[in-house]
Amino acid sequence: MDPVHEDFFAGGAGEERTLRANEAAYERLRIVPRVLRATGDRDLRLTLFGTELATPVLVAPTAFHKLAHPDGEAATARGAAGAGTVMVVSMAATQPIEEIAAAGGPLWFQLYPQSDLAFTAAVIKRAEAAGCRALVVTVDSPVFGRRERDLRNGFLDLPDGLACENLRDAEGKVRSIEMDATLGWDRIAWLRGTTGLPILLKGVLHPADARLAVEHGVDGLIVSNHGGRQLDGAVATVDALPRVVDAVGGRIPVLVDGGIRRGVDVLVALALGADAVLVGRPVVWGLAAGGAPGVLKKLRDLTGELDHAMALAGAKRLADLTPDLVVA
Numbered sequence: 001m002d003p004v005h006e007d008f009f010a011g012g013a014g015e016e017r018t019l020r021a022n023e024a025a026y027e028r029l030r031i032v033p034r035v036l037r038a039t040g041d042r043d044l045r046l047t048l049f050g051t052e053l054a055t056p057v058l059v060a061p062t063a064f065h066k067l068a069h070p071d072g073e074a075a076t077a078r079g080a081a082g083a084g085t086v087m088v089v090s091m092a093a094t095q096p097i098e099e100i101a102a103a104g105g106p107l108w109f110q111l112y113p114q115s116d117l118a119f120t121a122a123v124i125k126r127a128e129a130a131g132c133r134a135l136v137v138t139v140d141s142p143v144f145g146r147r148e149r150d151l152r153n154g155f156l157d158l159p160d161g162l163a164c165e166n167l168r169d170a171e172g173k174v175r176s177i178e179m180d181a182t183l184g185w186d187r188i189a190w191l192r193g194t195t196g197l198p199i200l201l202k203g204v205l206h207p208a209d210a211r212l213a214v215e216h217g218v219d220g221l222i223v224s225n226h227g228g229r230q231l232d233g234a235v236a237t238v239d240a241l242p243r244v245v246d247a248v249g250g251r252i253p254v255l256v257d258g259g260i261r262r263g264v265d266v267l268v269a270l271a272l273g274a275d276a277v278l279v280g281r282p283v284v285w286g287l288a289a290g291g292a293p294g295v296l297k298k299l300r301d302l303t304g305e306l307d308h309a310m311a312l313a314g315a316k317r318l319a320d321l322t323p324d325l326v327v328a
């Protein structure tokens with residue numbers, strides 16, 4: 001990969017404190033296994049918004065897959081479908097959502113709400129028509145994070161020939177993605193009236209926001225700091241998770257992403273109350289190394305590691321993963 005593009009995928013905001021903190025938090029947490037649980041074969045299935053998944057490891061939305069592999073987002077979708085999981089397609093995908101959907105497998109669509117409401121509604125309608133089953137609204141980006149690797153490298157935009165294909169207007173012209181610092185809860189209410197799809201908010205860390213989300217009729221939360229790419233200094237996601245889970249009180253699913261690199265990290269996140277996790281960079285590296293089979297291998301490895309760790313910790317089902325299994 002071009003080292004400038006590798007920096008784009010790998011990097012975080014500022015000094016990358018939060019990027020490191022996400023992984024370091026999983027290094028710090030330890031599992032207290034149960035014994036003699038006679039688990040037999042484990043069952044890792046779960047149902048989210050009516051879709052049955054084979055694994056609680058989902059694909060986080062990441063931009064610009066054609067920078068990682070010429071087969072782009074469609075290859076990622078094929079890998080996710082093979083693993084029996086959901087791919088969340090980034091609004092900054094480099095292929096049209098219809099082409100990604102043709103790869104098969106359940107998709108959710110990630111949205112940066114644009115101040116042009118008619119355009120935002122048209123993008124949502126297009127995602128619905130392509131068969132996306134949920135809308136993931138990213139709320140941690142009122143302004144774009146300051147990614148110092150990209151600033152140093154002078155990486156500003158996609159190279160010629162690549163574009164954000166889902167941001168074309170009626171005339172076929174590609175709009176640039178706008179981060180909207182005027183975004184507020186009123187827009188979540190507007191979205192609620194605009195789509196019948198389940199709405200998840202991605203980028204919630206504070207329990208008070210989790211409560212507000214439930215009050216606004218949101219269907220799910222993703223505890224996320226954008227992989228350390230937005231607010232440098234933000235709390236590690238697995239450290240924020242328990243308070244969010246407590247605030248939600250089981251009313252809607254809570255997912256978490258950031259720093260998950262091994263099956264044992266998934267086990268810890270689920271034990272601390274997440275219903276499922278998403279992985280960003282590991283999927284990009286799988287894509288870069290091996291296209292769709294590379295993505296499939298990464299997702300199968302993480303799922304296999306989780307299965308193995310559950311056997312060793314005495315958990316047969318995901319519901320057996322409870323907070324008493326984790327210590328700091």
Ligand SMILES: Cc1cc2nc3c(=O)[nH]c(=O)nc-3n(C[C@H](O)[C@H](O)[C@H](O)COP(=O)(O)O)c2cc1C
Pocket residue numbers: 008009010022060061062063090091092110138202224225226227228229257258259260278279280281282
């Ligand atoms: C290269 C890259 C691009 C990303 N693009 C998006 C995006 O377009 N929309 C979004 O909501 N999140 C985006 N994210 C954040 C991811 O969805 C996710 O929160 C993060 O990658 C999780 O951390 P991990 O990479 O440690 O797994 C991006 C992350 C990376 C690394």
Ligand SMILES: O=C(O)C(=O)c1ccccc1
Pocket residue numbers: 063092177226229
């Ligand atoms: O969200 C991101 O992290 C990201 O990298 C991105 C890049 C371009 C457009 C939108 C998002």
